[in-house]
Amino acid sequence: MRLKRTAISAAVLAAALAGPAWAQQPKDWGKRAKPDVEDSVAKVDRPACPLCATAVDRVITAAAIEYELDTDYKVVKASFNVYPYVLTACPKCSYATYSANFHKELTTDDKKALEEGLDEVRKEFKSEWEIPISHVIRAAGASHRALKSEAGTLYEIYLLGSYLAREAADATAERDMQRRAIEHLVLAIEKEEKFQTPKNRYMAGEIHRRLGNYKQALEWYAKAKLGADELLTKIVTRQEAQTREAMDPKKPPKK
Numbered sequence: 001m002r003l004k005r006t007a008i009s010a011a012v013l014a015a016a017l018a019g020p021a022w023a024q025q026p027k028d029w030g031k032r033a034k035p036d037v038e039d040s041v042a043k044v045d046r047p048a049c050p051l052c053a054t055a056v057d058r059v060i061t062a063a064a065i066e067y068e069l070d071t072d073y074k075v076v077k078a079s080f081n082v083y084p085y086v087l088t089a090c091p092k093c094s095y096a097t098y099s100a101n102f103h104k105e106l107t108t109d110d111k112k113a114l115e116e117g118l119d120e121v122r123k124e125f126k127s128e129w130e131i132p133i134s135h136v137i138r139a140a141g142a143s144h145r146a147l148k149s150e151a152g153t154l155y156e157i158y159l160l161g162s163y164l165a166r167e168a169a170d171a172t173a174e175r176d177m178q179r180r181a182i183e184h185l186v187l188a189i190e191k192e193e194k195f196q197t198p199k200n201r202y203m204a205g206e207i208h209r210r211l212g213n214y215k216q217a218l219e220w221y222a223k224a225k226l227g228a229d230e231l232l233t234k235i236v237t238r239q240e241a242q243t244r245e246a247m248d249p250k251k252p253p254k255k
């Protein structure tokens with residue numbers, strides 16, 4: 001895509017330096033209404049945003065009972081859907097993090113970094129009181145980049161984003177999230193000991209497969225088999241076969 005010369009502003013340049021641009025404005029993924037479950041399952045409170053002091057609605061959920069998982073560990077069927085509530089974002093300043101940590105105080109340095117790092121997402125988000133789920137993911141990504149969080153945290157935020165995008169049938173945003181997720185997952189596997197597990201290596205393969213990067217998918221699946229338990233070995237073997245089938249140009253790729 002060619003940008004007109006006049007369209008390049010300092011803000012666009014800053015965004016380009018900060019990381020890849022979002023593919024496009026995501027579709028409406030809906031709002032976060034209070035879940036229709038008992039109070040013992042979801043607790044609602046209204047802590048003050050640690051960055052701008054606005055009172056923000058937050059929902060903290062108990063773990064759901066999971067009945068069915070997709071091959072990238074997205075919960076497909078559960079007693080209720082926790083994904084929209086994992087993160088909380090301030091509608092006023094766009095500071096966003098894990099709901100359970102949202103109320104936690106920020107240091108002066110953190111606040112300074114966030115003021116700079118959230119500039120872009122604030123510009124694209126106009127409403128003051130209703131915050132769409134797609135924006136929560138962007139805001140959390142920008143917040144944790146500003147706070148220099150580890151790659152593993154950003155991976156988890158973008159993986160969650162890919163799940164929520166899939167639920168909203170927003171395929172463009174889903175791929176965008178998956179690209180961000182895989183970029184950070186590979187870094188996390190390199191640098192963070194807790195990410196050096198067969199399951200995470202499998203996830204690297206699985207996200208690559210879903211993005212159509214079959215060669216990388218097979219490389220990661222092979223690495224995942226080292227140290228994998230019986231169940232994971234079974235899953236990896238099945239996904240390897242599916243990837244090879246998709247690579248065969250004579251056959252149309254399966255979903």
Ligand SMILES: [Zn+2]
Nearest residue numbers: 049052090093
């Ligand atoms: Zn705020």
